[in-house]
Amino acid sequence: MLRFAILRLVSLGLSLVVASIVIFTLIEIIPGDPAAFMLGLNAQADTIAVLRAELGLDASPLERYFGWVTGMLTGDFGTSYTYRTPVSEMIGERLWISLPLALIALGLSTLIAFPVGILAASRRGSLVDTVVMGFTQLGVAIPNFWFAMLMVLVFSINLRWFSAGGFPGWDEGLFACLKALTLPAISLALPQASILARVMRSALVDTLDEDFMRTARAKGLTRKQAIRHHALRNAMIPVLTIIGLQFSFLLAGAIIIENVFFLPGLGRLIFQAISQRDLIVVESVVMLLVFAVILVNFAVDITYALVDPRLRRPS
């Protein structure tokens, strides 16, 4: 197990290094000098040069890359070109919208998918199975941002239960904030729940045919008990994989959904920063998100090695 964990840790580190190089290179290619952009059309060449020096843009790309990476390792993400505030502060504020949003959506998706998948699998071939799976087929096909717009139309414009967007800020109380995150979280969660329910169903259906299930029934367990104690645990591997993958979908999806609901999260920050050539913000936010995703995938790998000892052997 230790060997497995160390191997995975090494590949985690490598992924992060390559990811940082890819992101840095891409950002380097973005046309437009941030200093020239900040000073506007009438700026003198020497003023631009002074600002470039001040922002550290006159250093060689290699120096800037190492400066950026070592800075991040110590929690210093640099200073925003546009707002002159530390990027880590900006990210910190926004993170408290994007992260809860993604986590609530992940929770919702799991809460919906598990019972639905188990129900469909245990009544395989019945009318319930067909209807439920039909709905998930539809759920998979719906773009989450369109679903979000429909939710706004129904629950904000027609029923007036929720506001159509915006975020009150955590000072306004937990309830107001959760209310503002409700529609976004549901729109993010539903398509993901459909995918997860389908995976849950097929993983369970596969295990239901296994010999150990027949043995469990033969020794006197009810169908329900056999599913709960034996089938579920064995069906968890594909389900865990998908939950891990979904986290990255949810983070990226949150970027889009934040645009629908005008939530001031990381997604809005990225788009704003791109349009303002605030490249240091863009690269740091993207790196942070990639880091989160790589970390989650690592955690998933470790988790299913814990769940299933067979996976600890290197393939």
Add this chain to the structure above:
Amino acid sequence: MNISRNIAIGAMLSGVFTIAALVSFVWIPYDIEALSIAERMRTPSLAHPLGTDHFGRDILSMIMMGARTSIAVAFVAVGIGMGFGVPLGLAAAAKRGSLMDELIGRGNDLVFAFPSLLIAILITATFGPSALNAIIAIGIFNIPVFARLTRGAALSLWKRDFILAARVAGKGSAHISVEHILPNLSNLLIVQGTIQFSLAILAEAALSYVGLGAQPPTASWGRMLADSQTMISLAPHLALFPGMAIVLTVLGLNLLGDGLRDFFDPRLRNAEK
């Protein structure tokens, strides 16, 4: 689930939009570049079956043109994925355990580790928003999908007797990969291609929605939805029809993919990915 029913419904749905896209080359009900303020935001009527938008453009015509964009982007993006992914997968399987196999495998893992939409946003932001950059961004993420699938399936084929026979006949591994392995993978590739096609349509819609896909005047379902958002309380039909076009196309392709998989391999009938 009935196999042939999946294929029938799926083929019908995706067929409708393919035909709409093809017809748009020779005929659309109205010119979508002609604005007509007098006719703006009309609800569906005989003259405009799906109504008109805030510039008075016919929604049906725009959806037909949008189908063309969606299908073209998805087609090329999946083409990129197959064009690079399949040879990589074949090569990795042919030289199993070699340094090249290892490198291809790690490269796949790396691309998979990135949240695809985020990198697509970064790429289109770097090189400017356009349909072409959307295609490249989506295509890159299709490469590891096909590379992994091809490698996995090819590995098991390499153990079969008919491959041994081909080797005894003196054929090299490149020869065998192309002449004997690849034809046996075609079913698998068709099924995965269908699924990736539907994912590509969703990705294109999302990129266009945030303004990083096809640019005006090219019609795109995602951008139609973005445009409709501010007017959703005045004219909900503007948001309804492009969204339904996306859902029906994607649904059709998914059903078709599922149906074909069952058709090609009845053993997989219960295994859904």
